[in-house]
Amino acid sequence: MFIHLQTIKIKSIIFYSKKFIVIIQNYAITLDNKKRILVVDDELDICLVLKIVLEKTGFLVDYFYNPVRAIDEFKSNFYDLIILDVQMPNINGLQLYREIKKEMKR
Numbered sequence: 001m002f003i004h005l006q007t008i009k010i011k012s013i014i015f016y017s018k019k020f021i022v023i024i025q026n027y028a029i030t031l032d033n034k035k036r037i038l039v040v041d042d043e044l045d046i047c048l049v050l051k052i053v054l055e056k057t058g059f060l061v062d063y064f065y066n067p068v069r070a071i072d073e074f075k076s077n078f079y080d081l082i083i084l085d086v087q088m089p090n091i092n093g094l095q096l097y098r099e100i101k102k103e104m105k106r
Contacts, residue, residue, distance in 0.1 A: 036078060039063040040070045040096060041085035050083065067091045076104045 037059050039050045047063035054061045062079075064070035067088050082100065086093035 034058060034060050035080040036060045036062070037081045037083065038070070038074075038079040039083045040067055040088075040093075041065060041083075042067065042088040043085070046085070067093075067096050070096065071099045071103070074100055074103050076106060 037054055039047050039054075039061060040063070041047050041050075042065055044065045047065050051061040051063050059081075064073070068090055071091075084093040084096055088096070091099070
């Protein structure tokens with residue numbers, strides 16, 4: 001089976017569940033370039049598992065297990081997809097999302 005994909009542009013989508021928030025900003029699906037994903041979870045094991053699985057499927061993955069550090073080192077317009085843990089110490093996923101959104105507007 002052959003599937004032909006045209007570029008699909010999405011301005012902003014947020015998926016929310018009890019465990020994760022997934023943010024997609026200015027996402028374009030194409031077959032010729034690798035997409036960058038940022039994972040932020042306070043559990044290092046979860047970060048590493050997501051990194052391994054996503055990289056095996058062709059994505060480039062960065063992760064932080066410290067949400068405060070993720071804010072400090074966040075690169076605006078660098079990631080195509082952001083996966084955030086909702087329940088983290090010091091700052092939860094929704095607060096982190098708001099901080100990332102501020103950074104993206106700069």
